[in-house]
Amino acid sequence: MNNKTTIIYYTANREHPGFAARVVEDLINASAGLPIISVSHKPMNLGTNICVGDQPLSYSNVLRQTLIGLKAAKTNFCIAAEDDCLYPPEYFQFTPATKTHVYRYSNVVVHFERRNRFWAKNYVEAAQMAGRKFWIRRIEKILKGHDSWEPIPVNPPYVFTTRDMRLWRGKSPVIYFKTKQSFRFKTTFFRGAMTQIPYWGTAEEVYNTYLR
DSSP states (O other): OTTTEEEEEEEOSOSOHHHHHHHHHHHHHHHTTOOEEEEESSOOOSBEEEEOOSOOOOHHHHHHHHHHHHHHOOSSEEEEEETTEEOOGGGGSOOOSOSSSEEEEOOEEEEETTOOOBEEESOOTTSEEEEHHHHHHHHHHHHTTOOSSSOOOOSSOOOSOTTTEEEEOOSSOEEEEEOTTSSOSOOOOOSOOBSEETTTEEHHHHIIIIIO
């Protein structure tokens, strides 16, 4: 799979430096040598870095950063990684069946800063893989006619239709953090809090390791 997939990591570099560094370290370890293209607002030492400068925070600019990374990649598939997510190794080990669907990881939990609980989510756009050219076409359709970093109404960014989507589920969750520095602190989740999850351990351990 190493010659088929590139990680597209995008960030506005707004998270606390310590937390951000620990997330990046975990990403490098979990991805086990997959090529990484990082598209950031500030220069980073992560894979092939493309620094776009300090741009307005918006969903449309998240898509623009993703598009820049996709176009810089050369592999058939690309897989998303965000600065506020932790990914288990199995997230990077999946091989899609086609190049014309988006494959979303359906084992996702939310961790709100300073709350020692996890809540399950169905999926997030920060945990998905798709054919690179297919992904490019979908984003270009949304951004058509808008070539600047000026935000445009894309809320939320429905890049893919429900017909495009396929779900797959690993045993270990992706952790989707919501910190005070997040673009949006609110998110939907299922009822029923958990204090411990496979692979990562307890919510308190996760907080102490990554957020403290």
